[in-house]
Amino acid sequence: MAERSIADLLREAADRIERQTGDDLLPHPDGEKMTRCFLQELVSILLAYITKTFDRSSKVLDFHHPHQLKEGLEGFSLELPDQPENLEQLLVDCRDTLKYGVKTGHPRFLNQLSTGLDIIGLAGEWLTSTANTNMFTFEIAPVFILMEETILRKMQEKVGWAEEGDGMFCPGGSISNLYSVLLARYDMYPEVKTGGMSDLPRLALFTSEHSHYSVKKAAHILGIGTKNVFVVKCDARGKMIPVELESSILRAKNAGCVPFYVNATAGTTVYGAFDPFLHIADICSKHGLWMHVDAAWGGGLLLSERHCGKLRGIERASSVTWNPHKIMGVPQQCSALLVKKKGILLECNQLGAQYLFQPDKPYDVSYDTGDKSIQCGRHVDVFKLWLMWKAKGSEGFGSQINRCLENAEHLFNLLSEREDFELVFKSKPEHSNVCFWYIPPSLRVIAPEAERDRRLHEVAPKIKAKMMETGSVMIGYQPTTEKVNFFRCVFSNPATTKEDVDFLLDEIVRLGCGL
Amino acid sequence: MAERSIADLLREAADRIERQTGDDLLPHPDGEKMTRCFLQELVSILLAYITKTFDRSSKVLDFHHPHQLKEGLEGFSLELPDQPENLEQLLVDCRDTLKYGVKTGHPRFLNQLSTGLDIIGLAGEWLTSTANTNMFTFEIAPVFILMEETILRKMQEKVGWAEEGDGMFCPGGSISNLYSVLLARYDMYPEVKTGGMSDLPRLALFTSEHSHYSVKKAAHILGIGTKNVFVVKCDARGKMIPVELESSILRAKNAGCVPFYVNATAGTTVYGAFDPFLHIADICSKHGLWMHVDAAWGGGLLLSERHCGKLRGIERASSVTWNPHKIMGVPQQCSALLVKKKGILLECNQLGAQYLFQPDKPYDVSYDTGDKSIQCGRHVDVFKLWLMWKAKGSEGFGSQINRCLENAEHLFNLLSEREDFELVFKSKPEHSNVCFWYIPPSLRVIAPEAERDRRLHEVAPKIKAKMMETGSVMIGYQPTTEKVNFFRCVFSNPATTKEDVDFLLDEIVRLGCGL
Structure with a gap:
C-alpha cells in the first residue's frame, strides 16, 4: 500500500481540521468530507499504535503516578471545558491517551487473563460501535x-x-x-x-x-x-x-x-x-x-x-x-x-x-x-466474536489456544531446571498459568523458613515496580493465605513467543538480582 | 480529500485481501501492511455506512423476518465454520451485517431513548477498543x-x-x-x-x-x-x-x-x-x-x-x-x-x-x-464521553439538548392543532417525549368509547409494521393499563430537524389513513 500518498492526504486533512470543531462534522449538511478526514486521521493514529503494540522495541507502558497525570504532562489536560476544543486538539488528546496508557496487546504484557489485540476482533468492535445499537x-x-x-x-x-x-x-x-x-x-x-x-x-x-x-x-x-x-x-x-x-x-x-x-x-x-x-x-x-x-x-x-x-x-x-x-x-x-x-x-x-x-x-x-x-x-x-469465529474457524481457535499453553509449558520446563526460581506447585500447568518465586542471590543462602519468607514476600512487588518503571514487561504477583508473594504468569496473547518467555526470566533476574 | 486515490489504494489492497486470511495479519511478522490494508478497507465500509446513516434518501432499515435472515439472504450466512474464511469474505460479512441492521443514527430513527451517531463519540469508541483494557x-x-x-x-x-x-x-x-x-x-x-x-x-x-x-x-x-x-x-x-x-x-x-x-x-x-x-x-x-x-x-x-x-x-x-x-x-x-x-x-x-x-x-x-x-x-x-465533552464543552451539550426539546415542542404544537391526532396528555412536554394517537378517518366518526378504543388499539401496531416494511421512519408505541396503544416519539438525535418531524406526521397519515 502506498504509505506516502495516504500520509499526504492526511496532512492536507490535518491543515483543515485545525480550524474546525465537532460542529463541522456530520450531521452538519456539509460535514461528510470533514467527517472522513477526521476519522481517517484518527485511524492513522490508531494504526500507528497498533504497529507499536506488536513491536518489541516499544515499551509495554510509560508509567506515571496518578498525581503526575493529573498535573497535566506536556499539556495533556484531563479537565473538561465549558467551550469546545478544535478537532486538531482532540486528535492530540487521542494520541496522548494512548501514549500514557498500557499496551495490553504487547507480546510482553502478561499481567491479566485478557491480553492481546486481535485485528479481526478489533474490526468487529469498530463495526459494533458504528452500528451503535x-x-x-x-x-x-x-x-x-x-x-x-x-x-x-x-x-x-x-x-x-x-x-x-x-x-x-x-x-x-x-x-x-x-x-x-x-x-x-x-x-x-x-x-x-x-x-x-x-x-x-x-x-x-x-x-x-x-x-x-x-x-x-x-x-x-x-x-x-x-x-x-x-x-x-x-x-x-x-x-x-x-x-x-x-x-x-x-x-x-x-x-x-x-x-x-x-x-x-x-x-x-x-x-x-x-x-x-x-x-x-x-x-x-x-x-x-x-x-x-x-x-x-x-x-x-x-x-x-x-x-x-x-x-x-x-x-x-x-x-x-x-x-x-x-x-x-x-x-x-x-x-x-x-x-x-x-x-x-x-x-x-x-x-x-x-x-x-x-x-x-x-x-x-x-x-x-x-x-x-x-x-x-x-x-x-457478540459481533466481534462472530467475526473472529468466521476468520479462524473452530480449529483456528484451537491452535491459538494450544500455542498459549505451549508457552506455559516452556516456562514451566525452564523454571523446573533453574535454581534461582522456585515453582509454587511442581506439576505441569493444566492451563496457561505458571506460578513461581524468584529467589535473589541474597536469599538463596538462607533456609526457607520464616525470615526468608518475610524477605521473599517483598521481592515480587519490588521487581514488579521496576518492571513498570522500565516498561519492559508486565506480569502479576500476589500472596495467598499460606504463601508469600509469588509471580503469576499467564499466556493468552497469541503474539507472545517462547523468546518472550526467555526474555521474561532474563528480565526478572536483571531487575531482581541485587535484592 | 482526494477520494479517488484512497479508493485506488483500497482496490489494490482488496486484490490482496482476497487471497489472505486472518493469520496474515499482525502479530504475523510480515503482517503490518496487510493489517493496515484490511483495517482501511473496513474503515471505508464504515465511512460509507456513516454517510448513508445521515442521508434521508436512505432507508432507516431494510426489514427481514428472523427466519429470512436465518435462511441466508444473498449468501449471508450466520453459521460458524470449522475452517477459516478469507479476509475478503469477512469484509463482505461486515457489509451484510450493516445492510440488514437498523440505522440507529438516521435522523428519522425515533424509536428509542438512545439514538444518533456522534462522530466524536464514535472516534472515542474506536480508540477505546484499540486500547482494549x-x-x-x-x-x-x-x-x-x-x-x-x-x-x-x-x-x-x-x-x-x-x-x-x-x-x-x-x-x-x-x-x-x-x-x-x-x-x-x-x-x-x-x-x-x-x-x-x-x-x-x-x-x-x-x-x-x-x-x-x-x-x-x-x-x-x-x-x-x-x-x-x-x-x-x-x-x-x-x-x-x-x-x-x-x-x-x-x-x-x-x-x-x-x-x-x-x-x-x-x-x-x-x-x-x-x-x-x-x-x-x-x-x-x-x-x-x-x-x-x-x-x-x-x-x-x-x-x-x-x-x-x-x-x-x-x-x-x-x-x-x-x-x-x-x-x-x-x-x-x-x-x-x-x-x-x-x-x-x-x-x-x-x-x-x-x-x-x-x-x-x-x-x-x-x-x-x-x-x-x-x-x-x-x-x-468513559473515554468517548470525555472526548465528546472536550469537543462540545458543557455548553455544546446544553445547546444540543435544547434542540432535541425544541423538536418535541414543535411536534407538540403541530399535534395540538390537528384533528386527525390526539395527544395522550395535553400539557407541553417537559422532556423530549411526545405521546399521541393517530385517529384514522374511519374512527373519527365513532364516539371515543369502548368500541373505538378497541379498534384504536390496533392502529399504532399496524402503522408501525408498515413503517418497518417501508423503512421510512421508526417510532415506538405501547399501551398503559388505562390507555390503548399510542405512539411515543422521543428526540435524542441532533441530526433530527423540524422537517423530519413534519415528515413523521405525513408518513403516519400516509400509512394509516386507510385503516
Whole structure:
C-alpha cells in the first residue's frame, strides 16, 4: 500500500481540521468530507499504535503516578471545558491517551487473563460501535440477536449439551456468575421473585477456596450473605476436593441451612486448576444441587482437541460461564452465560415492560430476548466474536489456544531446571498459568523458613515496580493465605513467543538480582 | 480529500485481501501492511455506512423476518465454520451485517431513548477498543481511571453536590439503579453483606407507576421481592404524587415492612415526566429513607440552562443514575451511578481479591477502583464521553439538548392543532417525549368509547409494521393499563430537524389513513 500518498492526504486533512470543531462534522449538511478526514486521521493514529503494540522495541507502558497525570504532562489536560476544543486538539488528546496508557496487546504484557489485540476482533468492535445499537429487541438489532443465538448454540454444543439450552452475553464473568446463582435460587424457590428472601430458609452455596471472588460477591448482592458461602478446601494443585465438598454440604445442613448451588471452576484465576467435574456432578445429583461451572478462563479449551478433556464432566452442569475475552483473545468485553434448562432465564427475569416488549409486533417476538436479562439496554458483545469465529474457524481457535499453553509449558520446563526460581506447585500447568518465586542471590543462602519468607514476600512487588518503571514487561504477583508473594504468569496473547518467555526470566533476574 | 486515490489504494489492497486470511495479519511478522490494508478497507465500509446513516434518501432499515435472515439472504450466512474464511469474505460479512441492521443514527430513527451517531463519540469508541483494557486497576488503565474520576466529579457538580461524592460507570441504567438499592440496603443494614436477608425484617421500597421497571428488577435480584416494591400513583402527567408516596410508606409500615428506599424519576421512559423532587426529598428526610433519582433519561438536562430547573431538588438525593448514552448522544453504553456518601461504594462491595488489589503496589492504590464494583472486569465506557465533552464543552451539550426539546415542542404544537391526532396528555412536554394517537378517518366518526378504543388499539401496531416494511421512519408505541396503544416519539438525535418531524406526521397519515 502506498504509505506516502495516504500520509499526504492526511496532512492536507490535518491543515483543515485545525480550524474546525465537532460542529463541522456530520450531521452538519456539509460535514461528510470533514467527517472522513477526521476519522481517517484518527485511524492513522490508531494504526500507528497498533504497529507499536506488536513491536518489541516499544515499551509495554510509560508509567506515571496518578498525581503526575493529573498535573497535566506536556499539556495533556484531563479537565473538561465549558467551550469546545478544535478537532486538531482532540486528535492530540487521542494520541496522548494512548501514549500514557498500557499496551495490553504487547507480546510482553502478561499481567491479566485478557491480553492481546486481535485485528479481526478489533474490526468487529469498530463495526459494533458504528452500528451503535442495543440487544433488547430484534426490532433494532435483528442481525446481532440472531448471531447471539447462533453462537450460544455453538458454545452449548462444545460444552456437550445434547439439547438446545439457553444463554446470554453478559457484561463480564462476574455478572454471568451472578446470573447462575440467581437462576439456581429461582429454580428451587420460584416464589423468591415476588416474596424475596424473607420467607425462605437460610440458603447455602459452595465454592472452592481457589474460585473467583465473584461467587461471594453474588451472594452479597442477592441477599444470601457471604457467610452462607461455604468455602471448600482444595488440594495442593488448587482443585476442589470432592470429599471436602460433601462434608461442607453436611455441615451446612447441620447448621440449618438449605444447600442449593455449587460452583466448580474450569481454570482457576491464579493456579489455572480444573476442578473434578464428574465427582462434583455426582455430589450435586445426590443432593439435588444446581451445578455451575465457572469456565470464564478455561472454557476456551473446549475448542482444543488436545486440551478439551480437562473439562470432562462440564456437560453435567446446569449452567456455565465462558468468557471468550480471555484465552480466546476476543476484545473486552465478551462473556457468555449458558443455561441448560430452556426457558428459565426468561421466567426468572421477565417483567414484561410494555414500552419495549409489545406482544402485537409484526414478527416472532420470541426473538425479543431483552426480558431475559437483568439489564435493560445491553451492549452488543457478540459481533466481534462472530467475526473472529468466521476468520479462524473452530480449529483456528484451537491452535491459538494450544500455542498459549505451549508457552506455559516452556516456562514451566525452564523454571523446573533453574535454581534461582522456585515453582509454587511442581506439576505441569493444566492451563496457561505458571506460578513461581524468584529467589535473589541474597536469599538463596538462607533456609526457607520464616525470615526468608518475610524477605521473599517483598521481592515480587519490588521487581514488579521496576518492571513498570522500565516498561519492559508486565506480569502479576500476589500472596495467598499460606504463601508469600509469588509471580503469576499467564499466556493468552497469541503474539507472545517462547523468546518472550526467555526474555521474561532474563528480565526478572536483571531487575531482581541485587535484592 | 482526494477520494479517488484512497479508493485506488483500497482496490489494490482488496486484490490482496482476497487471497489472505486472518493469520496474515499482525502479530504475523510480515503482517503490518496487510493489517493496515484490511483495517482501511473496513474503515471505508464504515465511512460509507456513516454517510448513508445521515442521508434521508436512505432507508432507516431494510426489514427481514428472523427466519429470512436465518435462511441466508444473498449468501449471508450466520453459521460458524470449522475452517477459516478469507479476509475478503469477512469484509463482505461486515457489509451484510450493516445492510440488514437498523440505522440507529438516521435522523428519522425515533424509536428509542438512545439514538444518533456522534462522530466524536464514535472516534472515542474506536480508540477505546484499540486500547482494549479494563477498569479494575490504575495499573492497566491509568488514564481511563483518572478520566472517570474527573467526569464523575463534574457530573456531581452538575447535580449540585457541594462535597465530593463517589460513583462509577456501569453497564447500563438498570445496573446503576440496582447499585442504588444495594447501597441503600447496606447503608441501613451493613450486616446484610455477610448475613444475608434472613435476619432482616421485610424491607419495602417505593417507586412510581411511571418509573422504569429496573427498580422492580433490582428488588427481584437482591432478594427483596417484587411484592415489596410499593408502586406509588402518579398524576395525569406521569409525576409521582407526594401524598400518595407518604400514604404508601404508612401502608408499608402497617403491613410490618421496613421502608428504606424511594426511587424518584427525572424523565420517565414513556411520558418524560419529572417527579417533584423537593417534596419527595422532604418525605425521605422525615422517614429516614434513601432517596435515589433515576435521571437516566433526564440527567442530561442539567447541562442546559434553559431546562435544568426541572431537576430542582435532585441535589438532595443520596444517589443518582445518569445515562450519557441517552439525551447527551454518547454511543452505547455509557451510564453513571453517582453516590453522595463517599466511601460507601467500596465498603459495600469490596472483597479485596488478592490477585488484583495488592496493597504493596508502587503507586497510590486508592486509584484501584475495581473493588467498588459488582463486576470484576469492567468495560471502559468513559473515554468517548470525555472526548465528546472536550469537543462540545458543557455548553455544546446544553445547546444540543435544547434542540432535541425544541423538536418535541414543535411536534407538540403541530399535534395540538390537528384533528386527525390526539395527544395522550395535553400539557407541553417537559422532556423530549411526545405521546399521541393517530385517529384514522374511519374512527373519527365513532364516539371515543369502548368500541373505538378497541379498534384504536390496533392502529399504532399496524402503522408501525408498515413503517418497518417501508423503512421510512421508526417510532415506538405501547399501551398503559388505562390507555390503548399510542405512539411515543422521543428526540435524542441532533441530526433530527423540524422537517423530519413534519415528515413523521405525513408518513403516519400516509400509512394509516386507510385503516
